[in-house]
Amino acid sequence: MKKFIDNIHILKDETIIENGFIEIEDGIISNIGESSNNKANTLALDLKGKRILAIPGMINSHTHSGMAALKGAGDDLPFEQWLFQTIIPLEEQLDDEMIYLSTMISQMEMARNGITTFVDMYMMLDSIIKAVDEFGMRAYICRGLQDDSLEDGQRLQKNIKAYEKYHGTANGRISVGFGPHSPYLCSKEYLKKIADVAQELNALIHIHLKESQKESHQYTFRELANIGLFNTQTIAAHCVYADSDDIQVLKEFNVSVAHNPSSNLKLANGIAPIEKMHQEGVNVCLGTDSVSSNNSLDLFKEMLLASLIHKGETKDPQAIPAIVSFKMATSNGANAVGQKNIGLLEKGMRADIAFLDMDNINLFPLIKPISNIVYSGRGSDVIATMVDGDFIYYFGTYPKINEEAIKKQFMEKYVKLYK
């Protein structure tokens, strides 16, 4: 069945097509352009008299969606106290149901902010995948992996089983990848084993690299490349302490960097050399990290930070202009997961779209759309979000789930968690 949205403004490259249309068939943009005035077609989006701008759905390239219950836990604490005395003891109490509920809450926040795809790293994949299947987002779900004598390699086996069972399901919305936590929690042998498996399956690797100063001299990216870690599609989160040689390796092996400016600042790790990576041609995308280190799941915030902090850091007002941040949150995210049919609004792409209210006062006057979106926009400007042509957020509601029931169940378990 064809769906048709007429009389809509569309962000095409850096300008706006006024009164355009989008036609969707089987979850794909089958046609897009200036208005056809084809009033006979289905109006899939009731515009309610608003001037609405369609932009590509955003791609959150690094998060831990099961951590909604840890939002704000350990704010303003030193790192060791945050991780070992707050986050880990709480995580040990999370069960399958709480991971499911947390992933639902996280998807609500992401969808409300115009995010259509996320790249995840966490545990209890069955629960996460159940939540993604029901909610309707697109996701790359990776098991957090670390050497652990207690589990005797069971984690990797479970990750492989999850891949076999779920990869490519939900009409292709669900992908399964591998999430070796970091070189400081994974031995070289273990990393090599994961890399070999991922390469064989042609699966995504999602890893934390050089997030903190402590790691800056523990390993080089060349050593990781030599293990074979970068022989498959890889997203390296953070890279705050990547040096020039590391950046060359990222470029050489086409490794994508998930930049998480809020998290890096909040945990006092610092500012990643993103301007340099951008100049060198590294594919940089944007992530929110989890709500325990951010505390939002909002790429408008991360776009803003990316376009602000690197100017301040490099003392160059031309560093990371608005259009670069916008691409990081959209098409670069698509490149990072190796998905050629998301991240842009063009014929033949998946219909993953965020719709913004152009009349909000923070966007007024909307003359330079990319500038307004990055420097003045916010997640609350999104009035509807769709994945594969289906609304997952629509004027304050989540069409595919029972919002109130999920929030209620979540709060019941949340209160017990903090007792």
Added chain:
Amino acid sequence: MKKFIDNIHILKDETIIENGFIEIEDGIISNIGESSNNKANTLALDLKGKRILAIPGMINSHTHSGMAALKGAGDDLPFEQWLFQTIIPLEEQLDDEMIYLSTMISQMEMARNGITTFVDMYMMLDSIIKAVDEFGMRAYICRGLQDDSLEDGQRLQKNIKAYEKYHGTANGRISVGFGPHSPYLCSKEYLKKIADVAQELNALIHIHLKESQKESHQYTFRELANIGLFNTQTIAAHCVYADSDDIQVLKEFNVSVAHNPSSNLKLANGIAPIEKMHQEGVNVCLGTDSVSSNNSLDLFKEMLLASLIHKGETKDPQAIPAIVSFKMATSNGANAVGQKNIGLLEKGMRADIAFLDMDNINLFPLIKPISNIVYSGRGSDVIATMVDGDFIYYFGTYPKINEEAIKKQFMEKYVKLYK
């Protein structure tokens, strides 16, 4: 006439009073506390079934509200190109009507984001004051002053006349102060003249100090103190390049610093030593600066940046915790203008209040309110804003003005400006 708001949540210090009430008489909070269930009183705020949290109206301690027409002009440009080739040529075309309309647009954005008071520096004060009088905000309006042979001291004379005519009008909502632009645009003699006048009138001085690296060795704050510049209530905007001696002078003379993190980053000036100032006991407040260097008028954004960037800069995750940023945007702002009856929700204070929707997904779960407001909140969480007990923003509308007419007039002139 007494106004009464019942069944409301109230932010009291760092915790929430559930189901509290606020009673307002003659623009002042005449009573506040836990619910009296006094259903007979006027319900001034229709809660529409929402859980609403009242917080003190925020104070924007540094802005140029007449610059709405320059929003986004010169984004991502080098400073000289931004100022001399973009901003100044545009400013030369602004007339009284455009300043009036711009100040209206700026107040819409501020009110929508929960700001109730702003400290301004710009030109054509009659137009700004007309807009403030009509819109209903509280404002400290200062003429931007600089040595200028063409005007032969007329600016200062005009500033004095504006003080005599308007200071304390609109039931005390409008205050007039003096805005010497900066030591690089004002000679010492001129600064001394302004300081003497301000001291005589007991008026506020609002100045840019050490915003850019160029200024770091041009003068010391001690030299400015010796002129007498700090003998009256003073707000020093930016202070990015304040050194240890400068910070001691700020403390000694009780000068307040308006921190503008977005603007300092966007113009690539850097990160002000705010953590150090805070440790030394300097009164730091928050400003948005103008929409040509921000591009928003939203203190939620500035609170977030203040609590993030100083952690990243100092590598201390405990730098500028959420409560400190929140105070910067509220009670410290009140201290900065020397106004003892705004910035807190207490009996006897002016009824300048912002009302937040607690059920927004970005604030969920709302267990640690200050953490949620600073790290996850945004201006769009505000559903109503009042000054002196009168709503200036109310569920998407601006009760005291004709929003559509103003936007239409603004856009007509805006289009001509950029021709």
